[in-house]
Amino acid sequence: MTARLSVAHVPARTPYARKLVSQSIDLVNGTRHGSEVVPRDLTLDWLMAHRPLDWFDVMHLHHIEFEDVSLLRRVLDACADTRRRVVFAAHDILPVFGDAGSYQEKLATLVDHSVAFVCLTRGSGDAIEAAFGSGVVAAVIPHGYVVPPACAPSSPATGRTAVCHLLFGSLRANRDLATVLYNWRFGSRQQDTNLRLLLRAPGPVTLAQERDRWDLLAAMATASRRPHVEVLPFPGDADVIRAAATCDTVLLPYRWGSHSGQLELAFDLGLVPVT
Secondary structure, rough: OOOOEEEEEEEOHHHHOOOEEEEEEEEOOOOEEEOEEEOOOOHHHHOOOOOOOOOOOEEEEOOOOOOOOOHHHHHHHHHHHOOOEEEEEOOOOOOOOOOOOHHHHHOOOHHHHOOEEEEEEEEHHHHHHHHHHHOOOEEEEEOOOOHHHHHHHOOOOOOOOOOOOEEEEEEOOOOOOHOOOOHHHHHHHOOEEEEEEEEOOHHHHHHHHHHHHHHHHHHHHHHHHOOOEEOOOOHHEEEHHHHHHHOOOEEEEEOOOOOHHHHHHHHHHHHHHOO
């Protein structure tokens, strides 16, 4: 029998991390470590406070935008001391949060520590290799199902005549919310359509960066019953399926980005992606 791998996600709050399970993988987050429970939202600080790092096999870095580069180096050194493998999910080759310079420094730190990169597209893998040389270990592993086919609504548009657009996720800087709202709200060809927004609730850090978008959305939602806005800390599968069941399209108003799991979401749910 093949030995099972124990994986520590940093962090594991997103569905993309929590769904990385198989008969060969055990999720460490949420399990007991001595007298404590490994946090779902595992941090580098928590790891450093619980050395030696011999209580998992693989550390999966889900994102690094908010991490301090010196702390990142110390954690990677601690993993090397106990021969723990590290994998980084390179969702984007440009940072969604923070500046490009510090993000590139963090990527270079990962390369220097022989961290394995997982890219979601061949294009992003090529860009990583072009930036850091052929010595970088980069595997291309596309997203799997966001919503399993058995859970998806069979016919989202049944019984409706008005087109409904879905905007889902967070209001990051690389998503052009203003253009979507103004053109939908005032466009003469959109007067008979509906717009549904299922948004991830902002935290203190992200709200400071997203304030202008939230203020615009609040002003438009206050002035009119259009659009329909719902905010949740982390929308789960059931929330997404419920919202998608009333919609026909998924809007992807990206200014930049190397990939979006919402493209798979659109395919899973039988909606038309508009980008």
